[in-house]
Amino acid sequence: MDFALSEEQNLLAESLRRYLEAECPVTRVREIVAEQAGRDGGSWKALCELGVAGLLIPEEHGGSGLTLLDAAVAAESLAWGVAPGPFLGCAVMAPIALLAAGSAEQQARLLPQLATGGCRIAVAANELVSKRDGAGLHEKDGRLHGLALMVEGGPDADFFLVPAEDGGSLALVGAQAPGLTTTRLSTIDRTRGFAELAFEGTPVAEWIGERGSAGEATRRLLDAGRVILAADILGASERAIELAVAYAMQRKQFDRVIGSYQAVKHLCAEMVTELEPARSLVWYAAHAFDTMPEEASLMACHAKAHLSEIGPFIVRTATEVHGGIGFTDEQNLHYWFKRVGVDRQLLGAPEALREQAARIQGWMS
Amino acid sequence: MTGESEFNEVFFTEARVPKSNVVGKRGEGWKIANTTLGHERNMLASSGVLDGSFRGVVALMEREAVNGTRAMDSPVLRDRLMRLQSRVLAMKFHAMRMLTARLVGEFPGTAALVTKLAGCEVSHQLNALAIDAMGELGTLYEGSPRERNGGRWQAGHMFTLGLIIGGGTAQIQKNIISERGLGMPREPRQMSGT
Numbered sequence: 001m002d003f004a005l006s007e008e009q010n011l012l013a014e015s016l017r018r019y020l021e022a023e024c025p026v027t028r029v030r031e032i033v034a035e036q037a038g039r040d041g042g043s044w045k046a047l048c049e050l051g052v053a054g055l056l057i058p059e060e061h062g063g064s065g066l067t068l069l070d071a072a073v074a075a076e077s078l079a080w081g082v083a084p085g086p087f088l089g090c091a092v093m094a095p096i097a098l099l100a101a102g103s104a105e106q107q108a109r110l111l112p113q114l115a116t117g118g119c120r121i122a123v124a125a126n127e128l129v130s131k132r133d134g135a136g137l138h139e140k141d142g143r144l145h146g147l148a149l150m151v152e153g154g155p156d157a158d159f160f161l162v163p164a165e166d167g168g169s170l171a172l173v174g175a176q177a178p179g180l181t182t183t184r185l186s187t188i189d190r191t192r193g194f195a196e197l198a199f200e201g202t203p204v205a206e207w208i209g210e211r212g213s214a215g216e217a218t219r220r221l222l223d224a225g226r227v228i229l230a231a232d233i234l235g236a237s238e239r240a241i242e243l244a245v246a247y248a249m250q251r252k253q254f255d256r257v258i259g260s261y262q263a264v265k266h267l268c269a270e271m272v273t274e275l276e277p278a279r280s281l282v283w284y285a286a287h288a289f290d291t292m293p294e295e296a297s298l299m300a301c302h303a304k305a306h307l308s309e310i311g312p313f314i315v316r317t318a319t320e321v322h323g324g325i326g327f328t329d330e331q332n333l334h335y336w337f338k339r340v341g342v343d344r345q346l347l348g349a350p351e352a353l354r355e356q357a358a359r360i361q362g363w364m365s
Numbered sequence: 366m367t368g369e370s371e372f373n374e375v376f377f378t379e380a381r382v383p384k385s386n387v388v389g390k391r392g393e394g395w396k397i398a399n400t401t402l403g404h405e406r407n408m409l410a411s412s413g414v415l416d417g418s419f420r421g422v423v424a425l426m427e428r429e430a431v432n433g434t435r436a437m438d439s440p441v442l443r444d445r446l447m448r449l450q451s452r453v454l455a456m457k458f459h460a461m462r463m464l465t466a467r468l469v470g471e472f473p474g475t476a477a478l479v480t481k482l483a484g485c486e487v488s489h490q491l492n493a494l495a496i497d498a499m500g501e502l503g504t505l506y507e508g509s510p511r512e513r514n515g516g517r518w519q520a521g522h523m524f525t526l527g528l529i530i531g532g533g534t535a536q537i538q539k540n541i542i543s544e545r546g547l548g549m550p551r552e553p554r555q556m557s558g559t
Contacts, residue, residue: 003461004469245547260550262540268547269539273483276476280458281451299454306451354447355440363423363437363446 005283009073016074019050020081026332029082029191037186038155038193044085048117052078053091056099061111063095068224069286072231076282079235082335084191086120086153088346092228093221094121094161097170101209101217121172122157124148124197128167128222129348137199139164143179144171144199152346154195155184161208162197167218170208177202189342191335220289222347223296226304227285229343233311234275234282236336236343240318241271243333247322258321267317274310281306298360305353308344315340366523368507402532409528410484412453412460418491418521419453422446425513426498436498445494452487456480475546482538485528492522 005013024032024043032041047053055071057063064070071092078087095114098107113119126149127136137146144162151160160180162171173180179202185194208214245268248259258264285303288295315337319326326333344350358364389397426436426446436442463480466473495518496503505512506519529535543549 002469003458003465004471245549249549256553257550259543260552262536262552265543265547265549265552266536266539268549269479269482269542272475272542272546273479273539276479277452277455277459277483279476280462281455283462284454284458302451302454305447306455309448309451351444354444354451357450358443358447363427363443365435365438 003280003283005069005073009070012070013073013077016050016052016077017080020077020083024081024083026082026335029084029335030332032084033190037190038084038184040084040086040156043083045117047078047083047085052085052087053117054115055091056095057111057115058099061107062115063111067286067290068092068227069283069290071224072227072282072286075228075231076235076238079232079336079339080239082191082236082239082339086122086156086193088192088225088228088232089122089125089151089153089157090114090117090120093123093125093225096224097123097161097208097214097217097221100220101170101214103209106206106208119159120153120157121159121161122151122153122195123161123221123225124151124154124163125222125225125347126150128163128218129352135196137162137164139169139171139204142204143201144173144204145201146199148197148199150185150346151195151197153193154182154197155193157195160197162199163214163218164204165212168213168215169211170214170217171204172206172208173199173202174205177205179203187342188338189335191339192342219297223289223300225347226300226353227282227289229346230282230285230300230303230307233307233340233343234279236339237271237275237307237311237314240315240333240336241268241275243336244268244271244318244321247326251323258323264321267321271314271317274313278307278310298357301348301353301357301360304348305350305357308350308353311340312344366527367520369520405532406481406538407463409532410456410481410488412457412484415453415456415484415487415491418488419450421514421517422449422491422495422498425495425518429498429513431500442494442498445497449487449491449494452483453491456484456487459483475542478538478542478546481532482535482542485525485535489522489525489529492518492525496522 023046032039032043051064052074054063055066055074056068059065075087095111098110102110114121132149135147135149137144137148144164148162157175159175160173162173164171175182179200181198182195185196187194208217245259248264248268249257251258282303285299288299319333319337322331322333325331423446426442429436459480463473463477499513502511503518506516508516533541544551
């Protein structure tokens, strides 16, 4: 068995990066998000035209029928370019949930719209992992009550996938449903939109599949989401190292490029020493999701926990390699720093993920 | 440091060696020695050894107890264990990736250069965690009563510090990674004007 990316996967990464560099470089990202945090200014629609939203959707429903490893390769490249857009929810967690739990009719109706990006489904996954400020949902007589926080892609969604009964059931709710209030949240990362949803007797338009049968789908969407967040950190960290090394080779102090000083070189070596083994872990976790279901949850926890540790180390060190200019707005490095900062906390911070990993292995009494 | 002698000094005084014993050709010594060192570095950080060491720490933490609480039930120690498991897994999959790269004749680039630096550190930290799980009894050595696992954790803790230094110190590894891997310039041999 080969442990490497395929030629097609390398090509996917290369073409996405070339596209982003040409059409949506960080200067363009800056313009887009200056207007409003979380807006993608048409850049997501353009990525959808390239097929980014349909990677995981089967060909019969208008997608490319690829694997989570392919999606992770794409996520890495999107984060490399700090590309705005709701990839995590619309292109990964929503399709995974629909494929795992949706009826044939629901799949045939919803997946083609997701594949083209014509319809955006955000997933209110946060409370499956972390309930704060009294958030959480309950259902009574076909109506939803409660609060869902930190819904990625929430501000521009057409529908929400809302877990009820601790994820045992998944409800589909239209963004305009009665009794639903959507409030935009601002995070440090302006490249992605977040919202909170308040439900006050909001009718459930439909359940995904049979009610009470979504437990496995919920687990799968969390596993997939964690792997994709790990890949996002990987791509952002990789770019931060590239920027730091390039800067160190060009910036002079005391008549020498600073990249010739061991104090600076060693920081760069430490960053890449953390990054490369972590890349192998992300690949394995994605592959486990695709082909080894018994290992998938454990590996997703480890990948997300580990990348959430090394990512912040890398973006912080890359900033230090830049010196004072690294801290400025103009140098742009902060877009990657902030992207990693948000990724680390979503769908489980590292401490919680490591606890879950211990529990999965029977090490919690 | 460990009390064992695994290295020795060898003195050559006008020692004669037949020409047929020259490895490769004259003038190729540096290249050959470097190849050997490259293999040594990869071996020092063998992911199989890390895996075995990790299992040993798990077994130990399930057994050792302080004030009636198993080490495995201490949230702090368990979190350290889980952090290290992430790293042990990463090194295992990294080794698979490097193996594939070699089998298909691809140069894995910077990724291959980091194995020794990353692996030896994980190895050292696994031994350190095992000692902390045993606390004051973790210091027992030389076959003392109450010593666990034949003193392997203390011996391993010191031995792996040797590995961090041997085969090219951690600092030399960082020079190699940044120069050969990332293409950064060498430190000038001598500062001018000092």
